[in-house]
Amino acid sequence: MNRYVIIGGGVAAVGCIEGIRKADTEGSITLISGEKKTVYCRPLISYYLQGKTDFEKMKYRSDEFYEKNNCKLVYDTAVSIDKDAKTVTVSSGEKIPYDKLCVATGSSPFVPPFTGLDNVSAKFSFMTEDDAAEIEKAVDENSRVLIVGAGLIGLKCAEGLCGRVKSITVCDLAERVLSSILDEPCAKLMQNVLEENGISFMLGDSAEKFDADKAYMKSGAVVDFDVLILAVGVRANVSLVKEIGGETERGIIIDEKMKTSVEDIYAVGDCSQGVNALTGQKNVLALLPNAVMQGETAGQNMAGADTVFDKGVPMNAIGFFGYHALTAGIYEGEMTEEKTDDSVKRLFVKDNRLVGFMLLGDIERAGIYTSLIREKTPLDTIDAEAIKISPSLLPFSLKYRKIKLGGSKS
């Protein structure tokens, strides 16, 4: 009987458990989780601050999930892996033996070494339920909040706190918001939405030095604050694998079967660096859907199946105050744009393929574009001009529609 061990208790681990159980209902599964709670939806912590959900609703799986899948929970921190003895040591000293190991350790907030940061008592990261609960306790209607970082995490935190505090200022060294997923014009549009809702920005500027309640900015400006939120970025938790000689870069390097360079050790989710289907290069694609699918693939392979996940592409759905941006792929090649007063669509075509898009405002049926990217559909096999105007199944062949809608096999 196989002994499976998973380090990490997030959604990638859930994928892994479900993958293992697809192929093996007998083997034992042990899950080691440093966060002493069952799996929840981390991207929902901003919705928690908004009052749109609660910790009960944020559970990603039912409380019975682990029992139903015959999975033993160990609430402890994994401190090392012994690849020769094939054991994981946890902080209590216990050694947990494995035949197949999945590392799903996620990422940790990156905090740059700002001068004087130790002087700030009310400072938080924004990644876990505990972070959200602590921030909630620290703020009131008189709080002036400074958020360092105008990426997905910082801005969702800003939205979550909007209306609960006196003021919110977001600064970022980048010249635009959401610089990893939006280009300049689209970022400007989203920034306008955030500003209309009372959030202030200091872009192209960042904190250099802190006092207890003051940030001294590069530009010379001084920002007074009561609560500081650090959302500069995250770093993949690679150390357990790196320490035993496993190949790591920004993340733990994995192949399309989710195997690391170390025998019988797999890695999935935000800690891993797997192939980006669009470029062939290996990137950390820290996205929930990828984590789940990688986890499932690893689980199946750990249990003896032979399956790959080779459709990892960057993609994001993000909205603020009811205004939504859906993006996917890479922004290379020829760009076509359509605009209305409150929407923008930018499509990127390269070598007869759709390789990327940004949709703001009008996001209907965006998945048809995502599917073209994931499936690498040659655009000359469909009516490319029609699909650029509007995503639907009309530009596809009758045969394709018969497969998708008519139950036809080929």
Place this chain on the structure above:
Amino acid sequence: MKRVYVNEEWCLGCHLCEYNCAFANSGLSDMVKALKDKEIYPRIHVEEDNKIKYAVSCRHCDDPLCVKSCIAGAITKDENGTVKIDTDKCVHCYTCILVCPVGAVSHNENGAAMKCELCLENSCGSPACASGCPNKAIVYEERE
């Protein structure tokens, strides 16, 4: 499993499926009260150009991307194969809209993600789009 299938060549483009769907999911017993002078949010939509017409609704995929992608754990596939959305858990992020390869997910009047759930839990008991289609362009049957 039984699914809603489309016979494209028989679609008249009458959009009755959209109205029947919106009515079936309105919770009301009177179609006029449910639909008249209201913006409707059907879970099926007709796509058409000069030559082609057909209806699109959730395929209840064997390996559904929406289920795996939902950041709220709000979309599940039940033991019968029906893919369902828990609108109470949904946070309106629209990742499901981002990934659905046929464009079958939209949102309801409150912003929650919405798609065909085969009328199994409303008063119809089987898909209203199919039973109301005048030309059998939409059928609910086993085809595997």
